[in-house]
Structure formats: C-alpha cells, structure tokens
Amino acid sequence: MTDASIIADPDHDADFGDFFALLKPRVMSLVVFTALVGLIVAPGTVHPFVAFFSILCIAIGGGASGALNMWYDADIDRVMKRTKGRPIPAGKVTEGEALAIGITLSAFAVIMLGLASNWVAAGLLAFTIFFYAVVYTMWLKRSTPQNIVIGGAAGAFPPMIGWAVVTGDITITSTLMFALTFMWTPPHFWALALFMNSDYDKAKVPMLPVTHGTRSTRNHILVYTLLLALTAGALLFTPIAGLVYLVAFAVMNALFIIGAVKIWRRDDAASKADNFKAERSFFKLSLAYLFAHFSALMIDAMLSGVFDGMGFKGLF
Amino acid sequence: MAITKLHEMHKRRKSRNVGLGLVLVTFVGLILALTVVKVTTTDLAPLGGAEAAE
Numbered sequence: 001m002t003d004a005s006i007i008a009d010p011d012h013d014a015d016f017g018d019f020f021a022l023l024k025p026r027v028m029s030l031v032v033f034t035a036l037v038g039l040i041v042a043p044g045t046v047h048p049f050v051a052f053f054s055i056l057c058i059a060i061g062g063g064a065s066g067a068l069n070m071w072y073d074a075d076i077d078r079v080m081k082r083t084k085g086r087p088i089p090a091g092k093v094t095e096g097e098a099l100a101i102g103i104t105l106s107a108f109a110v111i112m113l114g115l116a117s118n119w120v121a122a123g124l125l126a127f128t129i130f131f132y133a134v135v136y137t138m139w140l141k142r143s144t145p146q147n148i149v150i151g152g153a154a155g156a157f158p159p160m161i162g163w164a165v166v167t168g169d170i171t172i173t174s175t176l177m178f179a180l181t182f183m184w185t186p187p188h189f190w191a192l193a194l195f196m197n198s199d200y201d202k203a204k205v206p207m208l209p210v211t212h213g214t215r216s217t218r219n220h221i222l223v224y225t226l227l228l229a230l231t232a233g234a235l236l237f238t239p240i241a242g243l244v245y246l247v248a249f250a251v252m253n254a255l256f257i258i259g260a261v262k263i264w265r266r267d268d269a270a271s272k273a274d275n276f277k278a279e280r281s282f283f284k285l286s287l288a289y290l291f292a293h294f295s296a297l298m299i300d301a302m303l304s305g306v307f308d309g310m311g312f313k314g315l316f
Numbered sequence: 317m318a319i320t321k322l323h324e325m326h327k328r329r330k331s332r333n334v335g336l337g338l339v340l341v342t343f344v345g346l347i348l349a350l351t352v353v354k355v356t357t358t359d360l361a362p363l364g365g366a367e368a369a370e
Contacts, residue, residue: 013328016335049353053346116350 018092022070022101023063030290031062031158037294038162038177041240041301046117046166054117054165058158061109061125065154067102068133071095073141076203082196102133113165121164128157142204145211152185153178159294173238180235180293183228187221187260188286194218194263195276195283214271218264221282225260229253232293242300248292256282256289 035058039051046054070077070088074095077083087093106129114122136151144150156178163174193200193207194217200207208217232249235241241249259282266278326333 013325013332015331017331019332019335047353047357049349053350056346 014087014092014097018087018090019097019101021087022067022093022098023060023105024066024069025063027066027155028059028063030155032059033291034177034181034294035059035158035162037298038159038174039165040162041177041297042163042166042174043239044166050116051165054113054121055162057109057113057116058125058161060105061113061129062158064102064105064109065129065132067098067105068129069137071098071102072133072137074098076205079203080199082199106133113161117165118168120168120170121161124157124161124164124170128154128161131157142206145206145208147206148189148208149186152182152189155185156181173235173240176231176235176238177294177297179231180228181290183224183231184286184290186224187228187256188283188290190217190221190224191263191279191283191286194271194279214268218266222260222264225256229257235293235297240297240301242304244299244303245293245296248296252289252292255285259285 032055035055039046039055070086073083074088077086078089083089088095088098106126110122110126110129113125132151132154136147136154140147140151159177159181160170160174163177164170167174190208193209194214197207197209197214201210208220232253236246236249259278262278263282271277271279
C-alpha cells in the first residue's frame with residue numbers, strides 16, 4: 001500500500017471504536033468481573049489503586065488476546081454471520097494492525113501487572129494470553145471438537161489472576177474458581193452452537209454439533225452440566241463460600257440441570273419447531289449462572305464479618 | 317485565517333487521534349498515581365536502618 005492510497009482510501013480509516021472493538025469488550029467485561037471477584041475474596045489486602053490498576057492490566061491482557069484471536073481468525077470471521085461485523089471482516093482494521101495491537105498490549109499488560117502487583121499474577125496473565133491466542137485459537141479451534149472444552153481454560157484464569165494479585169500464590173480455592181468457569185464454558189458454548197450450527201459448519205470449525213451431531217451435543221451438555229454442579233459444590237468446602245453462595249448454588253444449579261435435561265430430551269425437530277427456545281433460554285441462563293455464582297462469592301466476602309458470627313464460613 | 321490548510325484526512329482520523337491522545341494522557345496519569353502509591357506505601361525501614369547503622 002502506498003502513502004497515496006492510505007490518504008485516498010477513506011474506507012480504511014477506522015474510528016477509535018473499531019480498535020476498541022478488537023479487544024472484545026463483552027468478553028473483557030466477564031474477565032474484569034471474575035478477576036475482581038478473585039481479588040476481593042482472596043485473603044489479605046492490597047492498596048485500592050493497585051487493585052484497580054491490576055484489574056485494568058488483566059482487562060487489557062484479555063483484550064489483547066481477543067485482538068490476536070481476531071487477527072488469526074479473520075478468514076473464518078468473514079464467513080460466519082455472528083462475526084462478519086467485526087472490525088477486520090468489515091474492512092475497518094487490517095490484519096496487521098490487529099496483530100500489532102495484540103502483541104503490544106499483551107506485553108504492556110503483563111509487564112505493568114508484574115510491576116504493579118507481583119510476577120506470579122503477571123506470569124498467569126502471560127500464560128492466559130498464550131493459551132487463548134496459541135493453544136486455543138491457532139491449534140485447538142480448527143482441529144478438534146473438544147476445542148471449547150480445553151480452550152475454555154483461557155477464560156477461566158482471571159479469578160486466579162485476581163487472587164494472585166493479592167496473595168502472590170496459587171491455592172486450591174483459586175483453582176476451584178478457575179474450575180467453575182472452566183466447567184461452565186462447554187455447556188454454555190454448545191448451547192450456542194446448537195442454534196448457530198450452520199455458522200460453524202460454513203466456517204468449517206469442528207464444533208461438536210458439526211462433527212458428532214446434535215444428539216451427541218445434547219448428551220454432552222447434560223453430562224457437563226452435572227459435572228459443573230459438582231465443581232460449583234466443591235467451592236462450598238472452601239473458606240470463601242458462605243450462605244449467599246449456598247443459596248446461589250442451590251437455585252442456579254437446580255435451574256441449570258432442569259434446562260440441560262430439557263435440551264437432552266428434545267430432538268432437532270422439536271427444537272426447530274419453536275426456533276430453539278429451550279436452547280436459547282439455556283444459553284441466557286448460563287450467563288446468569290456464572291454471574292450469580294461469582295456475585296455470591298463477592299457478597300459473602302463483603303458480609304464475612306456477619307456470617308463469621310453465625311459459624312457459617314465454608315463447610316470445613 | 318489559518319496559515320495551514322487542514323487536509324480532509326485529518327478530519328477522517330480525528331476520532332482515533334483524539335482517542336489515542338486520551339489513552340496516552342490516561343496512561344501517564346496512571347503511572348504517576350501508581351508511582352505515588354508505591355513510594356508512599358512501600359516500607360523503606362530496612363534501608364533507613366542500614367543508613368543509620370553506617
């Protein structure tokens with residue numbers, strides 16, 4: 001591209017918002033929220049500004065991995081209805097710009113997090129970015145229908161990083177918070193894949209409904225929902241779970257299992273007849289599920305003084 | 317009357333230039349604030365103790 005073409009091509013000029021969209025703001029909000037909960041429930045204290053700055057670094061790191069994902073996946077994003085409005089397929093941002101932003105912000109976020117808090121947290125953030133950009137995006141996504149199972153780990157690290165910002169270590173409790181999001185990701189995405197099946201098929205992404213059919217996907221959703229309930233239950237035995245988490249756990253897992261059973265009992269004909277009503281509501285419920293669990297942990301941490309007196313602070 | 321003529325390209329790129337400017341100003345502010353927090357909360361007692369011993 002010549003200098004003249006850059007000046008003369010108004011379509012190429014992206015707004016600031018187009019560059020911001022590369023960071024996947026919606027995914028970033030989940031990262032910020034779960035990292036914040038990890039930071040709040042961790043034992044110990046950290047200066048409020050260091051906490052804010054650390055969360056900002058985690059958000060930027062998560063956003064940077066999103067930009068790297070958009071750079072590498074630009075070819076399939078152009079094909080899929082859900083993603084063709086993204087900045088690269090829309091022609092607003094070039095692939096090279098996305099790569100440069102992704103690498104620069106990744107390095108910035110990791111180094112600044114290390115300087116602001118500690119290098120355990122920074123190392124976890126670096127590993128998260130590597131896992132999402134390389135292990136999931138470049139390797140698993142196009143090669144195995146289990147892509148979302150293993151790749152889900154990338155989205156599950158933020159609460160562990162938030163925890164590490166305060167404590168500087170990795171514990172069973174922070175690992176269980178990781179496990180909660182890790183086990184939640186497969187049923188969440190498979191429900192989406194059931195009603196967005198044709199999108200993944202067109203892009204030749206080996207999602208479970210494409211490779212193994214919808215019957216197998218429905219079975220998988222049910223099994224993973226039950227495993228998720230066990231994982232969420234395990235958190236009850238940690239010091240961070242209190243009465244609010246117990247209530248959220250009981251209500252949300254009951255609803256989630258009922259939703260999974262509904263999906264399991266249906267076939268494609270029934271789903272198409274009501275435009276995937278059960279699958280869509282299960283997908284929406286999955287968002288509320290994660291939000292409720294992490295919110296409950298946060299509320300329990302804030303109310304810990306009250307519940308200490310009641311003797312309920314973790315079952316053990 | 318302006319002594320230079322604003323190119324049409326500058327108008328098109330105003331949003332990203334202003335956005336980048338704000339990001340850079342925010343970055344400088346954050347680093348300044350982080351420096352103040354680190355300097356005021358870091359315990360420098362061992363250093364002071366060593367100096368006192370000399």
